[in-house]
Amino acid sequence: MTQADKDIERPLGQAVRPARRPWPRFRAGRVVAVAAALCVVAFSGAIALRERPFRNPAAIVVSTPQVEAPAQANAPEMAAAPVEPAAVPDGPSIINVNPPDGSGKGVVIIRDPSELGQNLRVAHLPDKALIEQSETGPLPVRGDDGRRPVDVYARPWSGARGARVAIVIGGLGLSQTGTQEAIGKLPGEITLAFAPQGNSIGRWMQEARRTGHEIIMQVPLEPFDFPNVSPGRNTLTVDASAEENLEHLHWALSRTTNYTGVMNYMGARFSANATAMGPFFAELGKRGLLYLDDGSTARSVAPELALKNRVPFAVGDTAIDGVRNRGEILKKLDELERTARAKGYAIGTGSAFDVTVDAVASWAQEARKRGIEIVPISALTTDPERG
Known part of the structure; x- marks a missing residue:
């Protein structure tokens, strides 16, 4: 039959339908390859949209229900400052925080365990659970839950293992003008050490903590x-009884709050005497404080006693202002940088002289550009409790 005959026999009004094309066959390998490519693109986009790497905690506002706790009669007043856990978690922890304004919008904070320390917005407020009231004044103490002042009052840092430098500037509180200049000019990463003989230490402590500084107390120890x-x-002193020395230590510790530990002021003779240093370190371990040895004497028995008494410990590499000259101070700071690049970290100590403060502030700004991280002294301690 010809095509014309077929057309004649076809019912009127029906068009010729084109032949259907078969569906293309997709091979399994191609499907897997396309899916893998889409996953790579999605993951890369997620990373690109992050503001900083995982070391920086991110706060994300989400809608979460506000849970109201049942009212209790005569409920105790809440502590003024939030607290941080002393133990480092195995991984990032998620904390839900509901604001007091009743908005119902919570904040989810993803916290990196390497970033310890107090929220800087409330860092000037003492944690009541870490204070023991005494005749001489408030003394730091471990909390009933095991938290230590060295952890709670520590300034957060990145946790990275690059070249790190800690600089401790002492003598705060002795000169009102000098103290104000040091707090105002030095970047918050610089640790400040207060002399117990100073004035208005409580007020200066609050100002220093508000501007981000970690602080420690200087304790006068007997020199030769x-x-x-x-x-x-x-x-x-070496010749004083243990009880008398503890009284003097308590006096220094009670001058203010919110510090992570202590460092020696002078003390070459005292630091070399294990009998005198034993009760001193036992008290520091009991109270959860760190100890910084300025490194001025090689005969110090501090490392052994720190390990024995579970005291976080660090030793200074160099005094940066033995010569009170800007050029010489900058040379010492450059030595610290070379030390940090060689062994990973370095610790420098100095005093709150105008020339020292100006040199450190200038050097720190440039050092950051060269990849040096300025960290608080608590970040460079050897901590027997953390291994």
Whole structure:
């Protein structure tokens, strides 16, 4: 039959339908390859949209229901400052925080365990659970839950293992003008050490913590040629009884709050005497404080006693302002940088002289551009409790 005959026999009004094309066959390998490519693109986009790497905690506002706790009669007043856990979690922790305005919008904070320390917005407020009231004033103490002042009052840092430098500037509180200049000019990463003989230490502590500084207390220890060379009032001495030295230590510790530990002021003779240093370190371990040895004497028994008494410990590499000259101070700071690049970290100590403060502030700004991280002293301690 011809095509014309077929067309004649076809019912009127029906068009010729084109032949259907078969569906293309997709091979399994191609499907897997396309899916893998889409996953790579999605993952890359997620990373690109992140503001910083995982080391920086991110706060994301989400809609979460506000849970109201049932009212209790005569409920105790909440502590003024939030607290941080002393133990480092195995991974990032998620904390839900509901604001007091009743908006119902919570904040989810993803916290990296390497970033320890107090929220800087409330860092000037003491944690009541870490204070023991005494005749001399408030003393730092471990909390009933095991938290330590060295952890709670530590300034957060990145947790990275690059070249790190800690700089501790001491003598705060002795000069009102000098103290104000140091707090105002030095970047928050610089640790400040307060002299117990200073004035208005509580007020300066709050100002220092508001601007981000970690702080420690200086404790006067007996040097050689004492009392001709004297670090000041209530010096701990080799010949004094353990009880008398503890009284002097408590006086220094009670001068303010919110500090992570102590460092020696002078003390070459005292630091070399294990009998005198034993009760001193036992008290620091009991109270959860760190100890910084300025490194001025090689005969110090501090490392052994710190390990024995579970005291976080660090030793200074160099005093940066032995010569009070800007050029010489900058040379010492450059030495610290070379040390940090060689072994991973370095610690420098100095005093709150105008020339020292100006040199450190200038050097720190440039050092960051060269990849140096300025960290608080608590970040560079050897901590027997953390291994």
